[in-house]
Structures are given as C-alpha cells and as structure tokens.
Amino acid sequence: MIKQFFRKKKPDASVSVNMNKQRRYEALVRAWHRDLYRYAYWLCHDPHIAEDLVQETCLRAWRSLDSLQDDKAAKSWLITILRRENARRFERKQLDLVDIDDYAIADTQHQGADMDVEQQMLRKQIMQLEPEYREPLVLQVMAGFSGDEIAEILDLNRNTVMTRLFRARNQLKEQIEKQSERRGHQNG
Numbered sequence: 721m722i723k724q725f726f727r728k729k730k731p732d733a734s735v736s737v738n739m740n741k742q743r744r745y746e747a748l749v750r751a752w753h754r755d756l757y758r759y760a761y762w763l764c765h766d767p768h769i770a771e772d773l774v775q776e777t778c779l780r781a782w783r784s785l786d787s788l789q790d791d792k793a794a795k796s797w798l799i800t801i802l803r804r805e806n807a808r809r810f811e812r813k814q815l816d817l818v819d820i821d822d823y824a825i826a827d828t829q830h831q832g833a834d835m836d837v838e839q840q841m842l843r844k845q846i847m848q849l850e851p852e853y854r855e856p857l858v859l860q861v862m863a864g865f866s867g868d869e870i871a872e873i874l875d876l877n878r879n880t881v882m883t884r885l886f887r888a889r890n891q892l893k894e895q896i897e898k899q900s901e902r903r904g905h906q907n908g
Contacts, residue, residue, distance in 0.1 A: 777802040853888035
C-alpha cells in the first residue's frame with residue numbers, strides 16, 4: 721500500500737500545465753519579490769503603496785506568464801511591469817493644474833530696502849532665462865526639489881536636468897556680473 725502511494729502518477733495534461741505554470745510563477749515571485757518591493761518603495765516612498773504595486777505586478781505577471789520566453793529576463797520583465805503599474809497609478813489620479821504665470825505670489829518677507837531691491841533684481845534675472853533653464857532652477861532653488869525629482873517632474877533625463885541647472889546658474893552669474901559692471905560704470 722505504501723508503494724502504491726509513492727509510485728509515480730500519471731498527471732492529467734491540463735493539471736500539469738497549470739502546475740508547471742504555478743511552480744514557475746512561485747519560483748519567480750520567490751526569487752524577485754524583495755527586489756520588486758525595494759524598487760516599488762524607491763518609486764513611491766510609501767510602504768503600503770509599494771506593497772500594492774508589488775501585488776498588482778504579481779497579478780499581471782501571473783496573467784501574462786506565458787509571454788515570458790526566457791526566465792533569465794524575468795527580473796527586467798517584472799520591473800517593467802512594476803514601472804507600468806506605477807504609471808497607471810498616476811493615470812488614475814488627475815490633479816488640477818494651473819499656470820503659475822497667471823497668479824501673483826505675494827512676498828510676505830520684508831528685510832531691508834537693499835535686500836528687497838536685490839531680490840527683485842534676482843527674480844527679474846531668473847525670469848529672463850529661457851524656460852528650459854528657468855524651470856529646473858526655480859524647482860530646485862525655490863521649491864527645494866532634487867535633481868532626480870526635477871527630472872521626474874519635467875519628464876527629462878537626470879543628466880539633462882543637471883546640465884540645464886549648471887547652464888542656468890552660469891547664465892545667471894553672467895547676468896549679475898554684467899549688471900554690476902554697468903553699475904560700476906554708472907557710479908563712476
């Protein structure tokens with residue numbers, strides 16, 4: 721009787737296909753779950769959202785497991801699914817956007833007359849920069865965003881953002897130097 725229990729059984733064809741798919745899926749999840757969670761957390765900085773993203777990624781992976789031809793490409797395949805799932809999260813949430821140029825921002829800080837004049841001149845010079853240089857500079861200096869965050873906001877490569885920030889600062893520096901030269905010539 722024990723021999724009969726442990727002997728090889730002939731599996732039903734439909735069950736073995738599903739079992740192979742299930743085993744393959746479980747192996748993929750076991751192997752890459754931690755990496756998926758780390759990447760999801762890095763994207764959203766919220767453990768609950770990261771868990772939801774990983775769960776949705778696993779669900780989509782299960783549904784389309786047959787499309788994975790090479791198990792060696794599984795990690796990049798899963799990361800791609802995760803990135804798309806994260807993008808879907810933002811597609812669902814539509815925020816009302818306004819054009820910042822349409823609104824005046826009140827300056828609530830009053831620090832001496834000289835400082836106020838200098839700040840106004842600096843703002844004027846920043847506004848004279850081309851928009852491609854002005855936007856990253858304003859996001860970094862006034863809003864406090866990092867280069868990576870600015871790249872994400874403006875849908876640009878991080879290196880492009882860093883180059884634009886460098887050029888914006890150089891252009892601003894040149895404008896300030898020219899202005900101070902003009903003041904020097906005017907003052908004698």
